[in-house]
Amino acid sequence: KNHTTTIFTTMNLNTTAAKISTPDITFSPDLQREAKEVYVIGRKACLTQQSVVSVTSAENDEKIIGALLNSIKESGKATTFLTDERKLTVIALPAEDKISRNNHTFSPHEITDSLDGLHSSARENLVQICVIDQEIEKFMCPVAAAIARAMPLYHSKSSLKELAPTSGVNVTYYSANAGEVPTHPSAEKEYETASAVCNGVRLAAQLGDMPPAELSPDTYAQKCQEIANGFAAQGVTYTEIKGDDLRQKGYGGIMGVGMAARCPPRMVIMTYSHADATEHIALCGKGVVYDTGGLALKSKVGMCGMKHDCGGSAGVLGGFVSAVRLGLPVKLTLILAIVENAIGPESFRNDDILTMKSGKTVEVNNTDAEGRLILADCVSHASNQLGDVDLIVNMATLTGAQCITTGSCHAGIMTRTKALEDRVVEAGLMSGDLTFPMLYAPELLKREFKSSVADMKNSVANRMNAQASCAGHFIESHIDEAYKGDWCHVDMAGPDSRNDGRATGYGVALVLGLCKAHGFC
Secondary structure, three states, X not given: OOEEOOOOOOOOOOOOOOOOOOOOEEEOOOOOOOOOEEEEEEEHHHOOHHHHHHHHOOHHHHHHHHHHHHOOOOOEEEEEEOOOOOEEEEXXXXXXXXXXXXXXXXXXXXXXXXXXXXXXXXXXXXXXEEEEEOOHHHHHHHHHHHHHHOOOOOOOOOOXXXXXXXXXXXXXXXXXXXXXOOEOOOOHHHHHHHHHHHHHHHHHHHHHHOOOOOOOHHHHHHHHHHHHHHOXXXXXXXXXXXXXXXXXXXXXXXXXXXXXXXXXXXXXXEEEEOOOXXXXXXXXXEEEEEEOOOOOOOOHHHHXXXXXXXXXXXXHHHHHHHHHHHOOOOEEEEEEEXXXXXXXXXXXXXXXXXXXXXXXXXXXXXXXXXXXXXXXXXXXXHHHHOOOOOEEEEEEOOOOHHHHHXXXXXXXXXXXXXXXXXXXXXXXXXXXXXXXXXXXXXXXXXXXXXXXOOOEEOOOOOOOOOHHHHHHHHHHOOOOOOOOOEEEEEEOOOOOEOOOOOEOOOOHHHHHHHOOOOOOO
């Protein structure tokens, strides 16, 4: 059975231009022998002359392939042309003993970086990707996410040509020990999950890549509504609290941040419940479609790229969609705060005091610390409006300090319990959406928000005092005191985007890992 990803429609402000289609990705055990370009990916021990010849059906090119493999030392990438004019690229990944304990053992970041020319090739020709390992069932889904990151959906270049009739990417997995002939694993469920995670990652990355004039709060909410309608048969529901209704119902954080924009702010709530669900997870996402910084205006350099500030919401939305598509036995409530932090006559100001959904008051001392304000309303809703939540996960591109704390590949996480911390770290290591714990010490850090006129300020007094953790504790302080479940804060400002400025779709695979999707646990 073939599993094919969905192509999402791309909007373009230039209405006279044709919509730009993107190559499809198919996951199938059937090798596409007509492909003009072939990638073979694996660790060096499994990339023998015999295995590469076998998966490429290049029996007449043993010497060429042998020379290609010999040109790669321990790891790396090499390309040649076979006698039938196919282009062959071999990507040798680092051996497991070269990978640290805080990285995924199959190097998904290395895979994405090595596929830097894949999208261009797949527009013009059919590309076959073969992935080989002795434990391939463990790696199929993280590899799918890595390939998806190399195949972005959003494009607005007038120079791009129409897709060729035989364009696209086909991914086939093989099981093989060193010296053995590769075979197809019995992994139908893994193929299904690989397709689902690829879909979700491409959706999340597309939302992050779209410019704010195309992805407004209105169009974002419309996309969510379309998704919910498409899963009506699976019981997915859609609710929206918008504009003045937010004010009347007490969502002062979301309303305050978004009320200056042309499109009104809103909270989008989507639900899914499987009959055999044993856990209810609330997924809360920061959906700032553009962040100017508000009246605490960002610089011209610092503002570029702020279309990515919806990355947390995109990640949990993509994870939600993938979980529903797979029919996972879990109950999910998706809560997205979708706003634009714009400047106008209605802008909230430094020195304003907002009354949050939690009932607590916040003195604004930085309008550019807006993400925590809208997420505070989300976790308050999750903890006092839903009733039976076991776990609240909030995800956001929240602080630049996260990059300093845990780097550009690992999201920083905070949890109340060591058990949940271990679970989230393990989910990251299994899924490839890497995480690492940040300091959890509310009794030491919450004093940074002390205010003489309100319950708290929204930004720290001392920026040198665990700033990223402080931001998480601000959100946590708006969880209802009667809530008995667990909570996880995910700050993914670093891993949300690549060096080339593209969104990564981070968070989708992590959500599937937390939901124990087949292939991620």
